[in-house]
Amino acid sequence: MGRPPAIILRQVSKEYRRDQIRIPVLSRLDLTVAEGEFLALMGPSGSGKTTLxxxxxxxxxxTSGEIIVHDLDLTRLSDSQISRxxxxxxxxxxxxYNLIPVLRADENVELPLxxxxxxRRERRQRARTALRIVGLEGREDHYPRQLSGGQEQRVAIARAIVTDPYLLVADEPTGDLDRQSAEEILNLMEQLNREFEKTIVMVTHDPNAAKRATRILHLDKGQLVDDVTRAEPSPPKVAESAASGDPPYVADLDTARRQEARL
Amino acid sequence: MALVPLRYNLRNLAVRWPTTLLTVLVVAIVVACTCVLFGLVDGLEHSNAISGDPQTLVVLGKRADNETSSYFDVDKAQTIATLDGIATGPPRTDAQAAAGWPDVEGRPLAAGEIVHIPIMTRTDGSRVNLTIRGVDAASPYLRPDFQIVAGRYLRPGTRECILSPGMSRRFTGAQLGSELVVTDKETYRVVGLFTAGGSVAESEVWTGRDDVAAATNRTGSVSSMRIRAASPDAAVALIDTLSNDNRFVLKPIRESKYYADQNLTALFLTFLGSLIAVLLTIGALFAAANTMFAAVKSRTREIGTLRALGFSRPAILFSFLLEAILITTLGGLLGALLSLIASRWSFGISDFNTFTERMIQIRIGLVPLAVAIAMTLAMGIFGGLFPAIRAVRLDVIKALREL
Structure with a gap:
């Protein structure tokens, strides 16, 4: 792998309690995710992937174990520290998508800032940049109800990247989308992973979505049952998305990056 | 602490405007009702306060507590008028002369009056005690800001009467030019309407003293006497003389104290008002709480999202509390506005001292407004607190899955 680890899980167990009954969800899980990996978590319902x-x-x-993300042990943080x-x-x-319906696209993106x-000026500028990265330039003042599902999810992705986080987590990001929109969202995530070197952890049921990841983990009954790392990531689908009438993300990303460097 | 933006709350209020509007209206009505009630108390206290001049003495019979149960010989009244230390009447202005005021220039400001309280019918058919006051020449000069606003002053001995515009509206036969029928033998023709600065006089029917005496067989006595002392020292001396001098042995009371002692009604209304205010506030509080509970329920996923993004529990609590306070503040403002409109009317209420009709102008002053603000905040804070706490206690993961 060669890259430093972004996420280390050591002997992580999680169980829920319903009345007196203990329901184990994850048991003694060990996992290391390198920086810049695009990880897909797969498995049947109840396998513990969303909990992970x-x-x-x-x-x-x-319930027990250690979770270290970028050298920080999350289990030792207080509620407010972990919020922060x-x-x-x-x-x-x-x-x-979980956008706030009463806020415009740019206001939704600005929220984490x-x-x-x-x-205020910097926040506005960053929100606009993020919206441009996801190809929604000119839709800043649209409310979520005025956007399609795919566009809403892009706003949500812009909101996710606007603070320039090192980790992106996605729970079934294409689960509510039609085939074409799903492809576009996956292209975008792939590019965020490759171009911006974001570590991504994505839960999915969809094998097509999982194929875009650099590594696929299968969980069953709270255990890791399969761990596949792809040697060669699939090539970027710029031409395809441009052909479908979408803005060319890569070109935009470069401008966006230069602009962000100046901020 | 980073706060959830205010526009989030404002737009949510706007989006669910029917619910917002209904809640605002409930709060507005509650605040308006309470304001009016407290405004009535304020008006009553104000009326009593301006009716009482510390340099004017109300002279009652030895054992009387108020004018209704008081009487003494008219001879005594005439002797009192000759005492030293009584102020003398001012020159009559042209306007006063034109309105038919008696001329008391240079004469003592002392008025022996007869109070007579028959049962009368209001315009709405209900029956109530009415104060008819047989007045003396100096009487109008002994009231604050006495003015004839329509018609003219009464002529004694001709069965004429004057009263306030508020009374004129409320009693059958009390309109200008009509005949106020008390009994078959006792009728008065309304020749003028007067105001007296909102004082107690505005709740009375004024006629000549001899007219009342003749109609009620009370010739030779008066109920009370009002005298204005020339100075504070003179007032003290007059009180001493009237209480202790063997010629009189009466009960002189400063007019201000006389009316302050009559504040029982105000006290009762304050109690009633406070009780109603508290009950209504609790009712409206539930309305606000209900609205906010519904808001929290329908926005569970949004709350989960905000928390996931990193907004703290206090920020969420504050946001929902603020939204509740915004609703009740809107309601409070509307309610205050409604009560200000209501304050343009005067109300007839029963006085619990004399059981007579009192005309009161609602006064929306500091007290009613302070009560309105306190109610509004109470409704917002207590109505919003529990829903806000529920919002804060939501489990982020469960909230995110809520549809």
């Missing part, structure tokens, strides 16, 4: 994602993203705490860490370093992409010390 929530643990890595700091939304949930393990999430807002600084994790971008969330949800199956149902309200937790930073950036000025």
């Amino acid at each position: 994602l929530n643990l890595i993203a700091g939304l949930d705490r393990p 860490w999430r807002s600084d370093h994790v971008g969330f992409i949800f199956q149902t 309200l937790l930073t010390k950036l000025s």
